[in-house]
């Protein structure tokens with residue numbers, strides 16, 4: 001069975017065609033600058049063929065036609081007919097409180113995703129465009145599945161996801177913690193259990209998805225208990241360009257004194273803050289670590305903030321779960337940044353954690369980086385959100 005996984009952003013479309021018989025990627029690629037001048041499509045196949053096109057992409061349907069053409073024709077052809085693709089799985093950022101699991105797309109599901117656009121104005125409308133583009137290319141009969149980014153977090157207790165504001169107003173606007181990166185956090189705990197050959201029942205795991213966007217999740221008995229992102233992916237840790245947690249009064253103070261509109265304030269917190277804002281030159285962790293090593297004080301502050309905040313969340317979530325059995329690192333930083341993992345783990349001695357420095361000296365591979373006598377296991381597990389989406393899609397399609 002072949003599943004096409006689609007991840008649509010407001011101006012981008014990423015795809016992976018996955019062979020579910022052996023869970024391997026057949027082809028993958030990316031359309032950028034959809035609806036903006038200077039469109040670009042690129043992709044590659046698992047046997048090393050590549051394509052790269054500069055082409056105007058006025059909307060997601062045109063972009064999706066390019067993806068279809070790349071799969072069916074030319075140097076990077078991997079299938080003879082669209083019939084070879086059994087179903088399509090879409091990543092959807094915001095399912096609100098309406099969806100706690102993946103579902104088959106129906107007109108009602110599309111209406112719900114649309115209704116929830118107020119909570120994810122950049123993402124949900126783009127997801128609908130992606131679903132509609134797929135329907136146009138594949139027809140109504142091809143099953144499509146949506147996998148919600150926050151579904152895994154739907155098990156958070158009310159006292160965790162509620163904000164301390166009048167509840168009538170919170171309810172009126174559906175304002176609460178939803179979390180994000182759920183597909184990744186779920187994949188990580190399930191992969192851990194699979195590797196260890198254990199059930200998640202009775203386990204306490206902290207998953208650290210650290211990339212351009214970062215979130216940490218407390219997972220008890222395989223269920224999310226708390227997560228660092230909130231109503232939107234702005235909350236929690238310092239990120240590439242996002243501030244992470246910040247006193248709401250600092251936001252209203254800056255808005256008033258800088259005479260910003262709400263849109264300008266949002267742009268400042270989402271696009272100009274984080275590692276970029278503190279270092280003053282880059283949102284990229286590699287650049288910041290390099291500058292830190294060369295004595296740059298601002299880069300040192302930015303990276304120290306991230307190291308400290310990761311430790312603080314691990315400490316808080318250990319308390320939240322009354323213990324921790326395993327900590328998992330993933331995402332571009334979690335999988336690759338040796339100094340980040342070292343800086344975090346070396347300060348967790350109070351938990352009886354011991355770092356295996358030799359094992360930690362690695363990038364992008366599945367490995368235990370704590371010593372055998374460490375009281376808590378620490379792992380690096382490369383995340384695979386596309387595979388998690390394809391698995392859910394396969395599971396649901398098989399029930400049809």
Ligand code: AMP
Pocket residue numbers: 210211212213240283284285286287289331332333336337338363
């Ligand atoms: P992601 O959003 O998961 O793709 O992660 C992007 C982040 O991972 C960026 O901040 C990169 O600098 C960081 N990253 C990728 N490779 C490395 C590396 N070798 N060392 C440190 N950070 C890295």
